[in-house]
Amino acid sequence: MEENITELASVINNPKTQIFFDSLIDSIAKIFPKIAIRSLWVIFILIIMKPTVNMIVKTLRALLHKSKADPLLESFLVSLIKTVVYIGFFFLIISGIGVQATSLVAILGTAGLAVGLALQGSLANLAGGVLILFFKPFLKGEFITAAAGSGTVTAIHILYTTLTTPDNKRIIIPNGQLANGAVTNISREPERRVDLVISTSYDTPVEKAKAVLKRIAEENEKVLHEKGYTIRLNAHSASSLDYVFRVWTKTPDYWEVYFELMETVIIEFNKEGIEIPYQKIDIYNK
Known part of the structure; x- marks a missing residue:
C-alpha cells in the first residue's frame, strides 16, 4: 500500500x-x-x-x-x-x-440534389399550393369533390389542404393532387339543378304523370320557377316508364329541395293512384 x-x-x-x-x-x-x-x-x-x-x-x-x-x-x-x-x-x-x-x-448545397430527390413530393405539394392560391379553383368554405374525397374547404397549408366532410370527418389532401387532378367545385355557382329520375308503371298515362310532376315543382317555394322545369319521358324500361324531372334551385337549398321533391312525389302519386313500379314476380298456374 x-x-x-x-x-x-x-x-x-x-x-x-x-x-x-x-x-x-x-x-x-x-x-x-x-x-x-x-x-x-x-x-x-x-x-x-x-x-x-x-x-x-x-x-x-x-x-x-x-x-x-x-x-x-x-x-x-x-x-x-x-x-x-x-x-x-x-x-x-x-x-x-x-x-x-x-x-x-x-x-x-452539396447535399441539395439528394435532398431535392428525397423531397420532390413535398416540393410538388408546395408548388401545388402556390397554384391553388394563384388560380383560386376553390375558396375557403366551398364544397369540393376530388379523387381523395369530398368536403368543405377549411384551410390550405404549405403542403396540404384540409377538408371537412358533411359527417364532420377531416380529410387531408396533398396540394399536388389537387393542383394536378380533377376537382369539382360544387359551391362556386349560385344556382344548381336538381336531377331526379321518377318511374311509373306502364298503366299510368304519360300526360297524367307529367302533370303531377309539374304541379309538384310549381308548389315548391324553393324551386326557381323562372328557370323552368324539364319533365320528359326518358326511357322505356323493362317494367317502368322513366321520366327525367329537373328543376333549378339556389345552391344552399339543393339538398333540401332534393329531399322535399322525393317525399312529395310519393305522397302525390299515392293520392293520384299512380303506381310506382318495383321488382316483383308474377306466378301463373296452368
Whole structure:
C-alpha cells in the first residue's frame, strides 16, 4: 500500500505530469468561457424562439385580416412564414454553436440534389399550393369533390389542404393532387339543378304523370320557377316508364329541395293512384 502511494506521488511530482495538468487547466480556462457563452446563446435563442414566432404570426394575421385577404392565402402565408422563421432560428443556433454559416451552406448545397430527390413530393405539394392560391379553383368554405374525397374547404397549408366532410370527418389532401387532378367545385355557382329520375308503371298515362310532376315543382317555394322545369319521358324500361324531372334551385337549398321533391312525389302519386313500379314476380298456374 505504501509502495503504491509512493509511486503515485512520484508520478504526480514528475515534471512532465505537472506540465500536462498545467496545459489541461490552461486549455479548460480558455475554452470554458466560449462554451459558456455559446450555451447561453443557444438557451437564449430557444427561449425567445416560440414567443417571437407567435408574435410574427399574430402580426401577419392582423395585417392580412385588415387587408381582407383570402382566408386560404392567409393560412398558406402563415404556414410559410412560420417555416421560414424556424429555419432562421436554426441558423442562429448553428452559428451560436460555432459552425460557420458558409460551411453549412456549402454542405447543404452539396447535399441539395439528394435532398431535392428525397423531397420532390413535398416540393410538388408546395408548388401545388402556390397554384391553388394563384388560380383560386376553390375558396375557403366551398364544397369540393376530388379523387381523395369530398368536403368543405377549411384551410390550405404549405403542403396540404384540409377538408371537412358533411359527417364532420377531416380529410387531408396533398396540394399536388389537387393542383394536378380533377376537382369539382360544387359551391362556386349560385344556382344548381336538381336531377331526379321518377318511374311509373306502364298503366299510368304519360300526360297524367307529367302533370303531377309539374304541379309538384310549381308548389315548391324553393324551386326557381323562372328557370323552368324539364319533365320528359326518358326511357322505356323493362317494367317502368322513366321520366327525367329537373328543376333549378339556389345552391344552399339543393339538398333540401332534393329531399322535399322525393317525399312529395310519393305522397302525390299515392293520392293520384299512380303506381310506382318495383321488382316483383308474377306466378301463373296452368
